[in-house]
Amino acid sequence: MSSQAKYSQPDENGYYGRFGGAYVPEMLYSNVENLKENYLKIINDESFQKEFNTLLKDYAGRPTPLYYAGRLSEKYGTEIFLKREDLCHTGAHKVNNTIGQILLAERLGKKRIIAETGAGQHGVATATVCALKNLECIVYMGEKDIARQAPNVARMKMLGAKVVPAVSGSKTLKDATNEAIRDWINNPNDTYYLIGSVVGPHPYPDMVARFQSVISDEIRKQLKEKKGTELPGYVIACVGGGSNAAGAFYHFMEDESVQLIAVEAAGLGVESGMSAATTQLGTVGVLHGSKSYVMQTEDGQVVEPHSISAGLDYPGIGPMHANLFATKRAKFMNATDDEAVAAAFELTKLEGIIPALESAHALAVLGKIKFKKDDIVVVNLSGRGDKDMDTYIKKLQS
Amino acid sequence: MNSFQKLFSEKNKNILSIYFTAGFPELNDTNVILRTLEKHGTDMIEIGMPYSDPLADGPVIQNSGMKALQNGMTIKLLFDQLKGNKEKINVPLILMGYLNPVLQYGFEKFCADAKAVGISGIILPDLPITEFENEYKNILAQNGLNFIFLITPETSDERIKKIDEISEGFIYAVSSSSVTGRDQDMSAQKSYFERIKNMRLKNNVLIGFGIKDRETFTEACKYASGAIIGTAYIKAIEKGGDIDIETQTFLNSIL
């Protein structure tokens, strides 16, 4: 590890500052240890890098454009660029990670892939790479989310995945994650757990961040070409678990002149009791294998969050982001359900781009920051809005 | 001598440990269950602290925990219930749960309060060895609490030796790599159990997960000092019959 990588990389035990680690029961120890021992060796290997980069380019459609949004810039009196992750194959940044992890799983000799999903984007991206690699795919999804994300459930099935409803607890993403982990405990030898965000026990947060870091790597190069500088004034991204933000921030973390803005989902409002703004409402705890901020009761029971966007509807946050928050390296803001929907309609009207509801949260803070005219502002447009058309249509009708 | 060593010095075969979830079926059943378990021949008792996200548990224990939380169970309330038990219950008591609720309660306060109500051991499956050694070992030791580690068929000999070195209560051998409550074929695990037996560990070993009747209990006891039953006991009392009678019937079917 370079001594400069203060924020972007964990220590050898998987800690970013005081957050992270691998809080797993002994049943998972050998699996997690095996990953920890091997992931860097495998992903730094030349043949891996070659296949990974080829698939990112020819299969996922990278590099994604860095688009200068002229009319949006005019509206906010600054220079706004959109990093177009919405143009990735399957419609979101999630595929960067699933391509990386499926190549890793293949090299570890695993035959059976399991994943959790909330909105279904990660489930679809996982089912996609499993079809590509002819591997068995099982996706755990909360019973409630299955009902509210029907198109993505259909996509996963068409791609050959088995979608298993999580019926425990509150029947959403948190419980789907629990079920995936239980499956892994029960199937330690042949199964690879393909996590969808920068959460989970070490080395997952670091691994997923590395696979997503292609986003900021490209932004630097694209800005250099367009503006003659690699460094923007701001990078703005939404945070559920934090993978698209980790990717967009990654290569800027150690450049302290770049303001990193992480946007959480406030739901009906941070204080409404119906929110998913983890850093505002959470306290330090252990969830899904790592120490981070967790939305929980005084007694340490994890509470169910709320957000209009299923992808941000998670009561935790990756340990890297917990550290960015605690050290104030990133600024954490939030947007309500209504603000996100309004921002989605605004982008659609001004630029002809329908964003995912998750990404709309990042757009929703543009009006809350005082930019200078010549600031360079990059918003990570993590996904497209196809999956959210039901919600948007309802708003159009009301 | 700690209370586990004392138990093993008096009896080192066919030890029966029973797990139940505090606050289930009813909020205030804790002491009734403790007494009836002791009365009908249980050698050791694990008191489960319910948690919203019990990763290592199957549906039966998950549901008992959910119900217990709905009933209003908390760690604080559990300690209140356990006050005054020190003289009444003689078998070693263990608190078993997940790390997060304990961290929120405060690890030091948790250990002090556990000691005050006569707890001997703590099981937190998601507290890893590294963190145990760095942060928590001393607090546990200062309160005379033994931390119990799990091992599985996947645990290497080297790691088992390490766990044996740092343990002073007993070693909890999970019968197969699985969550609680899955049917296990104990005889299929013969080579794993024999491997442990042949390591001649300084600590006694108890086998748990999937032990549900006399047959599985007897089989497990061939290789270890005893066995632990959780899910099967929860099933026996979840129907809401008379707890004392259900417990006696259940234990008679095992012992």
Ligand SMILES: Cc1ncc(COP(=O)(O)O)c(C=O)c1O
């Ligand atoms: C388009 C999009 N953006 C963001 C997210 C949130 O995840 P993360 O915070 O890991 O980027 C999701 C998750 O489903 C998503 O689909």
